[in-house]
Structures are given as structure tokens and as C-alpha cells.
Amino acid sequence: MPTRRLMIPSLLAAAVLIAAAVWWHAAEHSTQHASVSLSHRVTVRDSISRAAATADGRLAPVLGLHMDSGSFSAHGSFRDASGSGYTIGEARRTDRAAECVVVIGPATSSACDEPRLFSRAPVMFIEGFEGGPAPRQRTSETVSGIAAPAVGAVIVVESNGARHAAVFSSGKAFFFASPRADLENGVYIDHMDVLGASGRLLQTIPMDDAS
Amino acid sequence: MARRQPLTKVDRPNEQTYPEVLVQLCRLWVALGVACVLAFVGARAAEGDYTQVAEYFRAYVAPTQGGASGYSGSCEHYIVNEADWPGASYARVTYIDTSGNWHYTVKSTSSPLDDVLTVSQSAALGRTKEYCQNASNATVYLLSCSFKIYIFSNCA
Numbered sequence: 630m631p632t633r634r635l636m637i638p639s640l641l642a643a644a645v646l647i648a649a650a651v652w653w654h655a656a657e658h659s660t661q662h663a664s665v666s667l668s669h670r671v672t673v674r675d676s677i678s679r680a681a682a683t684a685d686g687r688l689a690p691v692l693g694l695h696m697d698s699g700s701f702s703a704h705g706s707f708r709d710a711s712g713s714g715y716t717i718g719e720a721r722r723t724d725r726a727a728e729c730v731v732v733i734g735p736a737t738s739s740a741c742d743e744p745r746l747f748s749r750a751p752v753m754f755i756e757g758f759e760g761g762p763a764p765r766q767r768t769s770e771t772v773s774g775i776a777a778p779a780v781g782a783v784i785v786v787e788s789n790g791a792r793h794a795a796v797f798s799s800g801k802a803f804f805f806a807s808p809r810a811d812l813e814n815g816v817y818i819d820h821m822d823v824l825g826a827s828g829r830l831l832q833t834i835p836m837d838d839a840s
Numbered sequence: 841m842a843r844r845q846p847l848t849k850v851d852r853p854n855e856q857t858y859p860e861v862l863v864q865l866c867r868l869w870v871a872l873g874v875a876c877v878l879a880f881v882g883a884r885a886a887e888g889d890y891t892q893v894a895e896y897f898r899a900y901v902a903p904t905q906g907g908a909s910g911y912s913g914s915c916e917h918y919i920v921n922e923a924d925w926p927g928a929s930y931a932r933v934t935y936i937d938t939s940g941n942w943h944y945t946v947k948s949t950s951s952p953l954d955d956v957l958t959v960s961q962s963a964a965l966g967r968t969k970e971y972c973q974n975a976s977n978a979t980v981y982l983l984s985c986s987f988k989i990y991i992f993s994n995c996a
Contacts, residue, residue: 671891693954694893694922694986722952730950736957740950742927749928749950756947762934834949835977 692731693739695724701731704775705798709806717773717802719746730755732773751777751831752803752823765815770807772818772836777801781826787811788819795821891919891990897972898984906973909987911938915995917962920954920988921970927951929976931983935968943968947975959990 692698703718715734722729722741729741730753738755742748754774761767772785772795783795785805795803807818823832897907912918921933933955934945943965946955962968972985 671893691956691958693920693952693956694988695952696954727952736944736946736955736961738946738956739954740946740948741952742950753950754948755950755953758945759943761942761945 690731690733690737692720692737695722696729696731696739697721697723703802704800705802705804707773707796707798707802707804709769709771710809711769713769715771715773715804717775717798717804719775729753730773730775732757734771734773735759746775747777750823750834751780752783752821752834754803754821754834756818756836763815764812764817767812770812770818772805772821773803775800775802776823779825780823780831781828782824784822784824785818786820786822787816789814789816791816792822889990889992891988893920893986893988895984895986896970898982900980901974901983902980903974903976903978906932906971906983907985908936908972909970911967911969912962912989914967916989916991917959918957918968918970918987919959919962919990920956920986921972922952922954922986922988923972923983924952924985925974925981925983929974929979929981932973932975933985934971934973935962935965936971937965938967942971962990 690698690701692701697720701718701720703716705717707715707717709715713735715732718731718733720729720731720739721727726744727741728744728746729739730746731737731739732755734757736757738757740753740755742753746753752774754772756770756772758767758770760769764770774783776783776797778801780801782797783803783805785793785795787793787807789811791811793805795805797803807816818836820836821834822830823834825831896909899907901907909918918935921935923931923933925931928949930947930949931951931953932945932947933953934942935955935957936942944955944957944961946953970985970987972983974981974983
């Protein structure tokens with residue numbers, strides 16, 4: 630019967646049309662956030678977590694865009710007063726010749742220099758805080774980084790004049806967490822003094838994080 | 841005495857006059873409707889969760905100026921916030937909830953700067969937008985910022 634012969638092709642056509650409609654709906658959705666869209670879509674099998682298995686079977690941290698997770702190497706680990714752990718290391722980018730300091734704490738962050746670490750300065754660091762942005766509204770504030778071999782110490786100077794030596798690891802990673810009482814009193818990190826192995830001042834880095 | 845004809849033939853005379861082709865077409869349309877529903881459900885189920893990357897801001901910005909993405913929907917979570925600028929001066933990226941509170945804020949003089957959350961960390965914040973800002977004191981520079989967002993495909 631002619632209508633029976635029509636049925637199967639019609640069903641297939643309908644299925645193709647519906648699948649195309651779903652794809653179009655998803656593609657449309659992908660651009661709604663961006664004024665300048667570079668969007669691409671990647672299907673994921675597992676919910677994104679802190680670490681993922683690499684091709685060779687070992688676990689690597691999940692890093693930012695265009696970061697080579699497999700190149701990550703840790704320089705040191707620290708804990709703040711609340712017990713939160715921070716692992717500081719380095720990794721490369723895949724989209725440009727750049728090396729980055731990586732901080733795996735409550736979140737994971739990275740900041741890069743081109744073409745190598747310390748191309749611009751003897752320390753590479755990331756300042757992080759929770760809450761705010763006004764200093765008095767912050768519930769935690771940290772400075773995490775790695776230092777070039779010539780660096781002997783990093784002194785964090787707060788807005789009340791207090792000076793704190795950042796804790797160093799043997800791998801030249803350093804870490805400082807603002808005391809909770811200072812945060813509650815609106816004290817913020819004013820600057821860092823980077824000292825050489827002999828104690829000579831190599832660089833003063835303004836932080837000026839009052840806002 | 842003449843025998844009476846069955847009532848069906850008298851009261852519903854058209855029933856027996858439907859062409860067979862109309863009956864078949866009716867069945868065809870019902871089957872098409874069912875197939876459409878099944879295909880839609882199947883296509884959505886096969887789609888799976890996915891991530892998307894896009895630039896949400898690009899402009900020359902003075903100190904304290906910046907740009908933000910739109911707020912995430914109920915079935916999606918921002919998981920990466922990246923700022924790219926010439927470096928040397930400070931930039932800052934953060935996640936802002938619907939009450940205006942900042943979360944997981946990071947700042948650096950080294951570019952690009954990435955701030956990465958897990959899906960569960962981002963979900964715990966509820967709906968968020970990403971924000972990037974020139975955090976220097978005096979330098980105007982070109983700031984471009986991108987997000988990665990995790991989208992649950994099977995989400996009401």
C-alpha cells in the first residue's frame with residue numbers, strides 16, 4: 630500500500646528534523662551569554678571536579694582555559710588557620726609560550742608569564758579573597774606564589790604597618806594568609822617586600838587592595 | 841413483514857464510506873506524532889552535559905572598570921573565569937552571586953589569570969555572573985575576559 634511505503638521514510642525524516650531542532654536549540658543557547666562569541670561546545674562525561682585522569686592514567690589538576698594540566702608540578706603545600714589546604718606549583722599553557730604559577734586552594738587559579746616564569750619579576754603570585762570586595766567584608770585573604778632562586782624572603786606588609794614573613798617551601802613556593810582579626814578590623818595587605826638571599830630589598834610590590 | 845435494517849447502517853451511514861486511504865493517513869499522522877516525541881526525548885537524552893567557552897568582555901578599561909557576563913541559568917554553572925591583558929598591572933576576576941557578594945576572587949599582575957571552580961562549588965553559589973576588572977591604580981589597558989560554563993542537558 631502506498632501509505633505504508635511512505636511511513637518509514639516519513640518517520641526517519643521526522644526523527645532527523647527533531648534531532649536538528651535539538652541541536653539548533655543548543656547552538657542558540659551557546660551564544661546567549663556572549664556579546665563576542667568564541668563559543669565551542671564540548672560534551673563531558675563526568676561532572677568537573679578538582680582532578681581528572683590524564684592519558685597516561687595519572688591524576689592531574691583541572692586547570693583554566695588552555696592550560697596543560699599534565700605539565701603541572703607542585704612546589705609546596707600549605708594550610709591556613711582554618712585548615713584549608715593550598716598546593717602551589719607551576720604549569721604551561723597550550724595556546725602560547727607561557728609558564729604559570731598555579732594555586733590549588735579552595736578554588737584553582739593560575740597566572741602566567743611569557744615566555745618563562747619570572748620574565749617580568751622575581752616572584753609570581755596570586756592574591757585571593759573570599760567575600761568583599763571591601764576589606765572589612767572579606768572572610769579570608771591570601772597571597773600565594775613562587776619565587777625565583779635569588780629570592781630569600783617575601784615580607785607581607787599590612788595597612789596597619791604589621792610585617793609578616795610569608796612561609797616558604799623548599800621548592801620556593803610561598804604563602805601568606807591574613808589573620809582573621811585583621812580582616813575583621815578592615816586591615817588589608819598594603820604591599821610586599823621581596824628580599825634577596827642576603828636580605829637586600831629586590832623589589833617592593835604594591836598591593837593597595839583597599840577596594 | 842419486512843425485516844428492519846441494523847440501526848448502524850441507518851444512523852451512521854458515513855462510517856462504512858471512509859476511504860481506506862484516509863484511515864491509513866490518520867494512522868500515519870498518529871505514528872508521526874509519537875515518533876516526534878520519542879525522537880525529541882531520545883535526542884535530548886543522548887546529548888549529555890557539556891561545557892562551552894566564550895568571551896564575555898573585551899574593551900579598553902581604566903582602573904576600577906571592568907565587564908561582566910550575564911547571570912547563569914538554573915541548569916548551568918560558570919566554572920572558569922579568565923582575564924587576559926598585557927600584564928604588569930593588576931587585574932582581578934571573580935564570581936558574583938545574585939546578592940552582589942564576591943566569591944573566589946583572585947588578582948594578579950601576571951596574565952592570563954584563570955579562576956577555576958568545580959561544578960559543585962559553583963552550584964553552591966546559586967546563580968552567578970562572572971566579572972573581570974582593571975585592578976591597577978593608573979593604567980588603561982585592553983582587557984578581554986572569557987568564561988567556561990557547564991550545562992546540564994537534562995535539567996528541568
